[in-house]
Amino acid sequence: MKVKLMLLTLLLPTMLGAQIVYHDAAQFPLLGKATDATAGRYDRLPDSLETKARKQLVDLGHNSAGMAIRFRSNSTTIKAKWEVLNKFGMGHMTNIGVRGVDLYCMDEGKWYFAGSGFPGGKESEALLIKDMPARDREFMLYLPLYDGTVKVAIGVDSLATISGPQVNHPVQERPLVFYGTSILQGGCANRPGMAHTNILSRWLGRECINLGFSGNARLDYEVAEVIASVKDASVIVLDFLPNVTIEQLKERFFPFYKIIRQACPDTPILLVENPPFPNGRFNAEIQEHLTTENGIYKEYFKQLKKEGDKNVYYFSNEGMIGDDGEATVDGSHFTDLGFMRYAEKLYPVLKKLVKE
Amino acid sequence: MKVKLMLLTLLLPTMLGAQIVYHDAAQFPLLGKATDATAGRYDRLPDSLETKARKQLVDLGHNSAGMAIRFRSNSTTIKAKWEVLNKFGMGHMTNIGVRGVDLYCMDEGKWYFAGSGFPGGKESEALLIKDMPARDREFMLYLPLYDGTVKVAIGVDSLATISGPQVNHPVQERPLVFYGTSILQGGCANRPGMAHTNILSRWLGRECINLGFSGNARLDYEVAEVIASVKDASVIVLDFLPNVTIEQLKERFFPFYKIIRQACPDTPILLVENPPFPNGRFNAEIQEHLTTENGIYKEYFKQLKKEGDKNVYYFSNEGMIGDDGEATVDGSHFTDLGFMRYAEKLYPVLKKLVKE
Structure with missing residues (x-):
């Protein structure tokens, strides 16, 4: 009898792996949303902006950048089926980063990459990890960065359990809210988990909300209202500079800032x-523009401090992505190397601000 | 008169930029070839293997992985036109990495990224960098990693000069020769310059020859002959393990090694x-296979030492790509983060071996 039981235990992983059953991810917690008043579950901007905001912004609001599904399972295999909105593609970013999924698993209290899902067409199915010894584990599935997510299902062994998480990490309280450009949206991470808001959420153990809008972080006041509506934000990061002209910066920065500051008087920004x-390094015009624009932004920071704002902080670009020039794919968009370096620089600053 | 001359000097960059003239890259030095006995200029394997070696190997031999064109120009703008063989694409690698080009420029004796070229179809044209102050500069243009290069032309301002390099860096003497898998071939660097042989060639200031064959580093003796034919190699790196079964390793390693060792008795391997x-970390079968296979390889190393081989060295995988699990796009292929970490680990070892 004892031998039989041992045999059964040894065979369990193989038996569990025999068939895969899919579960709609809509039943599991979703991280990375500023508001629930969206048309689809995996949208980032409120439905009310659909006819009010600029079309480009509305379209990018349907991208699921920075979102992740949390679940728990004892399956030996994890698969995913997902449907995207546009089947978007870009020459300087992998399809996995643009419209794929990315699975992390908790091991001894830390999140580790477990497997990424190659996208097919609008509908995809991928094996993320197999041959795991059968025991309960916490998982996090990152969603596409540059496409919309219509629906997601998680596949586990037919005899395995799957449920919401039991470990509250990253916590969905006092989230960090990031506003920015294509870089913030995750351009050009190799897989979704490597956008820096996703790296930082794992490291800080706290939800990060990604309001990155490729080419469209133009200080739209509607977005300031969305940021302002996240009442319990622990930190707000304004990282939009590469998308605004100097004229736009001069015209819109203070009104944009004040919408947020009035709603969140004590939140570190x-x-x-x-x-x-x-x-x-070689293009003299780019260098001159960067220096001028950074100079103006720094002056605005000093002005806010002078006016008595005690919760505004400034993040200089010194060493932001290293000094070797290797951190981008095209001179501006970060690779995983760039995102890792940026996250390493931001992490100690944000950790301190979250606590204050 | 003086004012007029000053005006002319100030206007020079703009005037030079007025029109682009293309120059066939075939007239400039090419780095990264083990042999010149190839069918096309940008092929890696000798033409004589076309009917002799396995078809997959022959096809991959037409990929221009690890090759770079060296030139010098005082142009304010650099463009490129290039034609690829297959218009290949992969879900886990950028099109720029697969079939794009990547320009580096020397600044104070060091190579820095200047701009990458997004590929179109089989024929592409891209602006790599513009608005440079007009003065003589050394350039290096990396070629596609996972496609064949049929031809390349470099575009400069119509009034600018273009010629072969004046600075001999990386030197084309005593090259390092690397034999390996898809990872070695550059899978999945975001742009060609980030394959680790290209990073190392910049850092070591010495030509590196990339004999990476995606999925096909199966210890083919024909490839051993090609490696052995590089008579003045400074170091030979055998990095093929992920592509062989344990049976293939047992059957072919020593014959493969001996072909090289007999031709290059004193070269560090x-x-x-x-x-x-x-x-x-999660897939128990992968972990077990890695441990077993590494163990056998280490035993083979000890055996070679025991037999009196004084120029064989072993590179352990400890910390090879960091310990955070973040360095790959799919669990096995390196991103720029992985290649940078791997290059940082290999560099001091290779630097020492090159000198010995």
């Missing part, structure tokens, strides 16, 4: 400079 | 372990 774009 | 693939 971190102003982030333009990155030190590597092609600025 | 570095044996590289399987990388610590991140999904091995």
Whole structure:
């Protein structure tokens, strides 16, 4: 009898792996949303902006950048089926980063990459990890960065359990809210988990909300209202500079800032400079523009301090992505190397601000 | 008169930029070839293997992985036109990495990224950098990693000069020769310059020859002959382990090694372990295979030492790509983060071996 039981235990992983059953991810917690008043579950901007905001912004609001599904399972295999809105693609970013999924698993209290899902067409199915010894584990599934997510299902062994998480990490309280450009949206991370808001959420153990809008972080006041509506934000990061002209910065920065500051009088707000774009080493015009614009932003920071704002902070671009010029794919968009370096620089600053 | 001359000097960059003239890259030095006996200029394997070697190997031999064109120009703008063989694409690698080009420029004796070229179809044209102050500069243009290069032309301002390099860096003497898998071939660097042989060639100031064959580093003796034919190699790196079964390793390693060793009795040969693939943390079968295979390879190294080989070295996978599990796109193929970490680990070892 004892031998039989041992045999059964040894065979369990194989038996569990025999068939995969899919579960709609809509039943599990979703991280990374500023508001629930959205048309689809995996949208980032409120439905009310659909006819009010600029079309480009509305379209990008349907991208699921920075979102992740949390669940728990004892399956030996994890698969995913997902449907995207546009089947979008870009020459300087992997399809996995643009419209794929990315699975992390908790091990001894830390999140580790477990497997990424290659997208097919609008509908995809992928094996994320297999041959795991059968025991309960916490999982986090990151969603596409540059496409919309219509629906997601998680596949586990037919005899395995799957449920919401039992470990509250990253916590969905006092989230960090990031506003920014294509870089913030995750351009050009190799897989969704490597956008820096996703790296930082794992490291800080706290939800990060990604309001990155590729080419469209133009200080739209509607977005300021969305940021302001996240009442319990622990930190707000304003990282939009590469998308605004100097004229737009001069015209819109203070009104944009004041919408947020009035709603969140005590929340730390971190102003982030333009990155030190590597092609600025040779392209004299880029370098001059960066220096001028960063100079104006720094002056605005000083002005806010002078006016008595005690919760505004400034993040200089010094060493932001290293000094070797290797951190981008095209001179401006970060690779995983760039995102890792940026996260390493931001982490100690944000950790301190979250606590204050 | 003086004012007029000053005006002319100030206007020069703008005037030079007025029109672009293309120059066939075939007239400039090419780095990264083990042999010149190839069918096309940008092929890696000798034409004589076309009917002799396995078809997959022959096809991959047409990929221009690890090759770079060296030139000098005082142009304010650099453009490129290039034609690829297959218009290949992969879900886990950028099109720029697969079939794009990547320009580096020397600044105070060091190579820095200047701009990457997004590919179109089989024929592409891209602006790599503009608005440079007009003065003589050394350039290096990296070619596609996972496609064949049929031809390349470099575009400069119509009034600018273009010629072969005046600075001999990386030197084309005593090259390092690397034999390996898809990872070695550059999978999945975001742009060609970030394959680790290209990073190392910049850092070591010495030509590196990339004999990476995606999925096909199966210890083919024909490839051993090609490696052995590079008579003045400074170091030979054998980094093929992820592509062989344990049976293939047992059957072919010593004959393969001996072909090289007999031709190059004093050349340092570095044996590289399987990388610590991140999904091995959860996938028990992967982890077990890696440990077993690395163990056998280490035994072979000890055996070679015991037999009196004084120029064989072993590279352990400890910390090869960091310990955070973040360095790959899919659990096995390196991102720029992985390649940078791997290059940082390999660099001091290779630097020492090159000197010996």
